[in-house]
Amino acid sequence: MSKSYEHLPGASGKARFFRPARYEASEIFSGNAPRLIFEDEVFELENISLRGAGAIARRRGDDGIAPGAKGVLRLTQQGRELFLGAARKARSAYGSGGTSAGFELEANSFDLDWLIRENxxxxxxxxGRAEPALEPDIAYKTFCADVAAYVGGYLLRIQKFxxxxxxxxxxxxxxxxxxxxxxxxxxxxxDLVQEGNRLTAEIHEDKQQRIGYKSYTERTVSQMLLNGPGWARCYYKPAGYPGDYKIMNYGYEQRPEGETVAQKFLHLLGMSASRPIITRMEMVASLVADYANARSSGGDAEFAITSVGCxxxxELEDILDETPENVRWRVNLVDQEPAALDYAYERIATMxxxxxxNVTGLNISFREMLRPSADNAAFANNDVIYSSGFVDYLNPLLAQRFVKxxxxxxxxxxQVVIGNVNNLPTGMMWPLEYVTDWSLYxxxxxxxxxxxxxxxxxxxxxxxxxxxxxFFLVVEKPL
Structure with a gap:
């Protein structure tokens, strides 16, 4: 039922003072935002609105131009000037990541649509003028040609018939x-995916070769596959990072997505290569269920488990299916993405x-989990803590700290149970890292x-x- 104007609420508190919408620079500028220069200070652009911008300078100490100062603000990309105008440095603060600052334009405003296009x-x-990446060897170039010919053959059938x-x-x-x-x-x-895994595993630890192979793959194979919705979501990362819950659901559901037969076909090709997402989920469920079945002794039992990066x-459906009805679960679901928790709660309600x-959702980051605090008391005294797709993003030192x-x-x-993609030909290195720029360990x-x-x-x-x-790492604490 619609409301009359006198019943429409306004904002309260500080929100009553309207500010133009502010956008994350990394998102609207496709991950390569312009540089912000204020007088002689150089900053990385973090966010932008019609009337101002936030930025950070990677330097120690806040010894730059003081807040309140007026000067010339410029936005540049690759040495080319995109904007020049009068501005005021509204704020400045030094933190662990550097000096953050806010700027307000004095007389004009940013034309965001023009800036995005020009950038x-x-x-x-x-x-095209950048230093060329290291070219792959002839075996890999031949392989990419074989992939393009194979997929192109099916696309030609679709086009003709x-x-x-x-x-x-x-x-x-x-x-x-x-x-x-x-x-x-x-x-x-x-078979082609396995060959790609084998060829890229040989050079993967060499950063320069990896860059060259990825660049070549994007130019020859990726551009063909990106017409499939799954490939496109992995590559463009609309959530701001790879591996969001919608990508995971694509892998679980294995349904044709897209408008046309060609789009649906390409999507399903990607899903066939991502079936380990399903076996990974089933495996972690089996490990948790095996733990409970070995300790429940046929009587009533309750186990506390936590899923990090849930x-x-x-997997909760499989855990319920694989354990007796007298086994109950206290579950912490931890994820940095609120939408993932919303989806999980909606699905659990129908299980x-x-x-x-007994489910508790926790919208926190992995760094908060590493930090000793009262908030982390929710994780204490768990039977099993598992993470089946998160440590893949952590370098060896951080992964070691996290597992500890x-x-x-x-x-x-x-037990702690950690799933991590492997580097074997039977894995997913080539389609993830080289086709969709989904970088993992x-x-x-x-x-x-x-x-x-x-x-x-x-x-x-x-x-x-x-x-x-x-692979799954299983770390059991002695009694």
Whole structure:
């Protein structure tokens, strides 16, 4: 029911003082924002509105121009000037990341649409003049040509035989055709994925070669595959980072997405390569269920578990299915993405056996988990803490600190379970890192064990999912 104007609420408190919308610079400038220069101070642009901007200078000490000073503000990209105008330095503060500052324009405003377009234009023009990346060897170039020819062959079939009658098909019929084509292509496609994994694993630790191979893959293979919604979401990362819960749901659901048969077909190709997302989820559920079944002794029991980087939390369904009805669960779901927690709660509400779950959602970052605080008391005395897709993003030192921190939270006899993509040909290195620029730490078995290297007395083991794409580190605390 609509409200009359006299019943429409306004804002309260400080929110009553209207400010133009402020945008994250990394998002609206496609991850490569202009540089902000105020007089002779150089800053990285962090956010921008019609009338001002926030920025940070990576230097020690706040010894620059004092707040309140007026001067000339410029935005530049690749040495090209995009904006020049009078501004005032409204604020300045020194912190651990450098000196942050806010600027207000004096007489004019930013034309954001023009800035976004011009910034992109400069980047596109200058990219061709950059120092060329190290070229891949002939074996990899041949491989990329084989991939393009294989996928292109299916797209040609679609163009010749399906496109002329596609407007007569409904969405379900388009999906059925895409499924048939993807099923026919799958065996040889997965062989190509394994070959890509093998070729890139040989050079992956060499940063310069990795950059060159990624650049070549983007120019030759990625541009063909990005017409598929799954590939595009992984590559463009609209949530601001890879691996958001919607990408995970694509992998779990394995449904044709997109408008056309070609888009749906390309999407399903990507999903066939991402099936380890499903086996990873099933594996972590089995490990948690095995722990509970070994300790419940047939009677009523309750176990406390925490999922760090929970995403859609689909494993809870399998955990309920694989444990007796007299086993109950206290569950902490931890994620930095509120939308992921919203989705998880909505899904849990429809689960069979929902009354066996007592769920708490925690919207916190991994750094907060590393920090000793009263807020972290929720994790204390857990039976199992697991993270099946988060440590992949952490460097060896941070991963080791993180695993040790989780280990501190589990009770004697409890376990920490860590899933991490591996660097084997059976894994996902090529489609993730090289096709979609989804950078992870692809670890071998020794590197998995090294994450528990600073935990004396723990029982440490490494197991794999059935597809040999993901390793699981299991760290058990002695009784």
């Amino acid at each position: 992109a234009s400069v980047l596109a023009r200058e990219a 399906v496109a002329p009658i596609e407007d007569k098909l409904d969405d379900e019929e388009r999906g059925d055709i895409a499924r048939d084509l993807a099923s026919a292509a799958e065996t040889e496609w997965l 995403g859609p939390a689909r 069979k056996g929902r009354d066996r779950l 921190r989780l280990y501190d939270f589990v009770k004697p006899g409890g 692809f670890r071998n078995e020794n590197e998995m064990r090294a994450m528990a290297g600073e935990i004396p007395g723990a029982k440490v083991s490494v197991v794999s999912d059935p597809m040999q794409a993901v």
